[in-house]
Amino acid sequence: MADATATSYQLLDGKKLADEIKSEIAAEVSGITAGGKRAPHLAAILVGNDGGSLTYVGHKVKACEQVGFKSTLLHFTDTSITEEFLLNEVKKLNEDPEIDGFIVQLPLPKHIDADKVLMAVDPAKDVDGFHPVNVGKTTLGLSSFVSATPLGITKILERYNIETSGKHCVVIGRSNIVGRPISILLNGTGKTGNATVTVCHSRTANLKEITLQADIIIAALGKPEFLTGDMVKEGVVIVDVGTSRVDDPTAKAGWRLKGDVNFAEVSKKASAITPVPGGVGPMTVVSLLLNTLKAYKQHA
Amino acid sequence: MADATATSYQLLDGKKLADEIKSEIAAEVSGITAGGKRAPHLAAILVGNDGGSLTYVGHKVKACEQVGFKSTLLHFTDTSITEEFLLNEVKKLNEDPEIDGFIVQLPLPKHIDADKVLMAVDPAKDVDGFHPVNVGKTTLGLSSFVSATPLGITKILERYNIETSGKHCVVIGRSNIVGRPISILLNGTGKTGNATVTVCHSRTANLKEITLQADIIIAALGKPEFLTGDMVKEGVVIVDVGTSRVDDPTAKAGWRLKGDVNFAEVSKKASAITPVPGGVGPMTVVSLLLNTLKAYKQHA
Numbered sequence: 362m363a364d365a366t367a368t369s370y371q372l373l374d375g376k377k378l379a380d381e382i383k384s385e386i387a388a389e390v391s392g393i394t395a396g397g398k399r400a401p402h403l404a405a406i407l408v409g410n411d412g413g414s415l416t417y418v419g420h421k422v423k424a425c426e427q428v429g430f431k432s433t434l435l436h437f438t439d440t441s442i443t444e445e446f447l448l449n450e451v452k453k454l455n456e457d458p459e460i461d462g463f464i465v466q467l468p469l470p471k472h473i474d475a476d477k478v479l480m481a482v483d484p485a486k487d488v489d490g491f492h493p494v495n496v497g498k499t500t501l502g503l504s505s506f507v508s509a510t511p512l513g514i515t516k517i518l519e520r521y522n523i524e525t526s527g528k529h530c531v532v533i534g535r536s537n538i539v540g541r542p543i544s545i546l547l548n549g550t551g552k553t554g555n556a557t558v559t560v561c562h563s564r565t566a567n568l569k570e571i572t573l574q575a576d577i578i579i580a581a582l583g584k585p586e587f588l589t590g591d592m593v594k595e596g597v598v599i600v601d602v603g604t605s606r607v608d609d610p611t612a613k614a615g616w617r618l619k620g621d622v623n624f625a626e627v628s629k630k631a632s633a634i635t636p637v638p639g640g641v642g643p644m645t646v647v648s649l650l651l652n653t654l655k656a657y658k659q660h661a
Numbered sequence: 662m663a664d665a666t667a668t669s670y671q672l673l674d675g676k677k678l679a680d681e682i683k684s685e686i687a688a689e690v691s692g693i694t695a696g697g698k699r700a701p702h703l704a705a706i707l708v709g710n711d712g713g714s715l716t717y718v719g720h721k722v723k724a725c726e727q728v729g730f731k732s733t734l735l736h737f738t739d740t741s742i743t744e745e746f747l748l749n750e751v752k753k754l755n756e757d758p759e760i761d762g763f764i765v766q767l768p769l770p771k772h773i774d775a776d777k778v779l780m781a782v783d784p785a786k787d788v789d790g791f792h793p794v795n796v797g798k799t800t801l802g803l804s805s806f807v808s809a810t811p812l813g814i815t816k817i818l819e820r821y822n823i824e825t826s827g828k829h830c831v832v833i834g835r836s837n838i839v840g841r842p843i844s845i846l847l848n849g850t851g852k853t854g855n856a857t858v859t860v861c862h863s864r865t866a867n868l869k870e871i872t873l874q875a876d877i878i879i880a881a882l883g884k885p886e887f888l889t890g891d892m893v894k895e896g897v898v899i900v901d902v903g904t905s906r907v908d909d910p911t912a913k914a915g916w917r918l919k920g921d922v923n924f925a926e927v928s929k930k931a932s933a934i935t936p937v938p939g940g941v942g943p944m945t946v947v948s949l950l951l952n953t954l955k956a957y958k959q960h961a
Binding site: 381476541 | 800802803835841861862955
């Protein structure tokens, strides 16, 4: 008989939660359109034919369809388009009253200044939450568009009733799109806030000493199976943001997604843990939908 | 004979450092004006007659004079001025090519929405660094105006060669004007960055356990002499941001400034420590001058 404590963790099922939230959004959109109003409308700009980018944008378009949003994909296959041309496309989307929000899929070709393009997006339509105004408002605790991954993490914590107030959260990684914003949110005064937050990164001297103190760990450093069982305490809550592709000849694609957490080891001590895949990933697309719905309501 | 270890700390003398930096700025301004160009120009908007605000603005105007900046004080003694009127004054300063930067001294009368006024300041002239665009850029690690107190703290660490990389910094307090931004800067990739940073606050459960681990403590919670000797480890670096007025019948003013740190106790264990007064305080005014000089250079 298996050791009961070894499998007593709660799986933080991002796939299931994402489906639930999509159903809620779909119901709300049905109500909106039944009342005679137009549906929310998300646009995406994609330049080139990067396989990853095509896949990501495809997921986003499909998710729009699932919830009844209108979506528009501006796909410029010619990677030699100028920055000026792209800035003009952004301007047109900014000015189009039928577009509630839009994203510019990264990466952009190297001759285009991505920061400049992202800065050109109207903050009121910046559903990716990458514009400094939205980052600044998030930092200041004001209403803003929070970018997809950190927003998705807060939704997981919220919906699974993970208490953050007064807890010690350790965030591993300090990227602008995950580590930094989630640390600010956990440390803020919002619903999934009021935690004591430590941000660790590649320069951290005594990482294990710190992770061993954590009540909640957000692993977002991008190193497959980095966080091992000996680095966490009993009862810890784990959110695994890693999505590294590792070679796997037995998989159909020749690779599999691996998180930053050694699931087999860490799940034995965790009270709750996200899987990879099926954890944070599905929640990021849903977060984009939530932001688009928010933008729609602000325009309406 | 006194115990030698009891007085072996380095005093992080903000007053002395502020004077040094002011001399450097004055020399630079002399060079600028000697070359026939106009001097940098800082403006301040002050509404009402709050004693504290008058004092602070007075310090800023005086500091401008000391370094050769031009300064303009728009003092509206009538607290019944409308928000619209004030927004129009902000607009005029935004549009005035002779003004490099300006501040709106807080607090404003209650009938005026301070957030709205601060949002109206051109980010390129926002030398207080309060506009969400500047907060966002700071958070993203982009060039920005960092607000005065956190900028002053980084200057103290930098000029006194306090190593932050790989160190564990504990920030007590999560305010938008001190705790939050300094934690972001210490955790960033800049000169005084690359630290492992823990942000503690009123909801932190085990504060002493955390402060005992700190290599550097930024105390910014606003409770006089909160941090005591038993809460810190030997060799810690202390930056005391507290400036509480406490009654003192023996003082001429009837009160004295007290920091958040029990200096007598903590200095016995610290390797370096800021005094109050004469530590962070004088550096905040200098930071405003540094930001104004930066704005001037960006305009020129």
